[in-house]
Every structure is written in structure tokens, then in C-alpha cells.
Amino acid sequence: MTGRWDGVDVNFGEEGGRLTYGSYLRLEHLLDQQRLESDPVAHDELLFITIHQVYELWFKQILHELTASRDAMLTDQLWLAQHLLRRVHTIERTLTQQVDILETMTPQDFGEFRHRLSPASGFQSVQFREIEFLSGAKDPSFVKRFRGLSDLEKARLDQRLDEPTLWEAFLVVLDGAGFSTTNEDDLHKALQTVAGDRRQYAEIWELAEALLQHDELAASWRARHVVMVERMIGTKPGTGGSSGAGYLRSRLDLRYYPLLWDLRSSL
Numbered sequence: 001m002t003g004r005w006d007g008v009d010v011n012f013g014e015e016g017g018r019l020t021y022g023s024y025l026r027l028e029h030l031l032d033q034q035r036l037e038s039d040p041v042a043h044d045e046l047l048f049i050t051i052h053q054v055y056e057l058w059f060k061q062i063l064h065e066l067t068a069s070r071d072a073m074l075t076d077q078l079w080l081a082q083h084l085l086r087r088v089h090t091i092e093r094t095l096t097q098q099v100d101i102l103e104t105m106t107p108q109d110f111g112e113f114r115h116r117l118s119p120a121s122g123f124q125s126v127q128f129r130e131i132e133f134l135s136g137a138k139d140p141s142f143v144k145r146f147r148g149l150s151d152l153e154k155a156r157l158d159q160r161l162d163e164p165t166l167w168e169a170f171l172v173v174l175d176g177a178g179f180s181t182t183n184e185d186d187l188h189k190a191l192q193t194v195a196g197d198r199r200q201y202a203e204i205w206e207l208a209e210a211l212l213q214h215d216e217l218a219a220s221w222r223a224r225h226v227v228m229v230e231r232m233i234g235t236k237p238g239t240g241g242s243s244g245a246g247y248l249r250s251r252l253d254l255r256y257y258p259l260l261w262d263l264r265s266s267l
């Protein structure tokens, strides 16, 4: 497009001339996807849906970045693997902070539509589980416990169970640097050597730190989520059929990279 804007000639190179902000971002579709279950309308349900949809969009982005980071490790591009993990960290911080927005909803206002949500629950978030699997916490029992999984969603989870995790890719990096990775003892020694000579192993050390950061931020989200749940529903069971906060508390000790945490005790 060529034209004048504030007296200046502009050429945006808009070949074909039909793309607009709204058509590029497919806003007609995006903004038509917030369908409330409550009747009469509960004012806060739009916020509830919006928050979850934003989470899922960021989950999609996180999976995009983690997959590329894993592949960068497998192809010896450690700087790229670390660069992408750093982006994931900033998204993860944003996801934890978003809980603040949802907490502007009171339990009474949530109660206006909560009963309509059952048996749906965040437990059924396929992308959330994909992130866990890809990060290193593969647990096939979750796939079995999923209710109402579409064929496509099942295939995506099976694929994540099959493909290498970030941790496995990191082991390939250690192997490539000449370390034995056959058992936990060897691995501990390798990590100790990397930590003890950061001049020689700068890239591997930074990568290990970036993985640990990802692990820590995931743990922060779990902790933030369970406290919000206690604030919203106390000790009530969850809509997904679990004990609620009790179940979520049992997930708080989950760590993707226990060996990176163990290492701390011997540094």
C-alpha cells in the first residue's frame, strides 16, 4: 500500500492489499470463542473463560519453544537452546502472575457458575500435560485417567510420551562433551565437574541453570495455583473428581530435574 500519513509518503508493501489487523489475527474467530455456560449470565464467567484461553495460548507458545529448545540441544546449538528457554521463563512468570487477575473473583461469584462446569477441570488440559511430558515428567497413567480425550489429543499425548524430553536432550549434550551418562552416579560426577569448571563448561552450566529455572517456575505455578484453589473452594472436592486442594498439594513436590536439585547439596 502506498499513501500519505501525516504528510509522509508510506509504503507498507502490503501485496494484494487485503490483509488487515483483524483478518491477520483472525479476530472474528478468536473473539467469538467465549461462550458462557451460565444462565442467567454470571458476570465473572467471561473472566474465567478468558483467563483459561489465554493460558492455553501461552501453553501453545511454550510447547513451540520447548520443542525447539530440545531440538537445539540434540543438534549441538546450546546457545539457541538456552535463548529459547529464557523466553519460556518470562512466559511462565507471566502465567503465575495471571493468577492475581483470577483472584479478583470472589468465591461467591465463582459459585454462581461453578456447578455448571462439572465434570470439566484443568486436569483435562492436554497442553499442560504435554509440557510436563516434554519437560521430563512422563507419566502414561495421566493419559489413561483423561476423560473425553479426542483422537487428536490422544495422539498428541502419545507422541510426547514417545519423543525425547528436555532432560534426555541434555544428557545427549553431556555425552557429546565426553561425559558418561549411563547411571546416576556418573551423571552426578558429570554435573559436579561442569559446576566446578564453569570456564571450560560455561555453555553446559548455563543450560543446566536454564533447565533448573524452568523447573522452579513450574513449581511456583503449582504452589500459586493450589493457594488460589484453597481461597476459592476451600476443602471442597474438585469438579474433575479429585479431592481438590489435597490432590494438588500432593503434586507440589514434583521436580523435572531431581539430579540438578541434588547437586545443590554438594556444591
Ligand code: HEM
Pocket: 051, 052, 055, 056, 102, 110, 120, 121, 122, 123, 124, 125, 128, 225, 228, 229, 232, 233, 237, 238, 239, 240, 241, 242, 243, 244, 245, 247, 248, 251
Ligand atoms: C477458580 C480458579 C480455579 C480453581 C478453583 C481450580 C481448581 C482446581 C482443582 C480442584 C483441580 C484438581 C482437579 C479437579 O478435581 O478438578 C485443578 C487442577 C488443575 N487446574 Fe485448576 N483451578 C482454577 C484455575 C485454573 C487455571 C486458571 C488454570 C490454568 C490453565 C488451571 C489449571 C489446572 C491444571 C493444569 C490442573 C491439573 C493439575 C495437575 O494435575 O497437576 N486451573 N484445578
Ligand SMILES: N[C@@H](CC(=O)c1ccccc1NC=O)C(=O)O
Pocket: 052, 114, 117, 120, 121, 122, 123, 233, 237, 238, 239, 240
Ligand atoms: N476444578 C475447578 C473448576 C475449574 O477451575 C475449571 C473448570 C473447568 C475448566 C477449567 C478449570 N480450571 C482449573 O481447574 C473446581 O473444582 O472448582
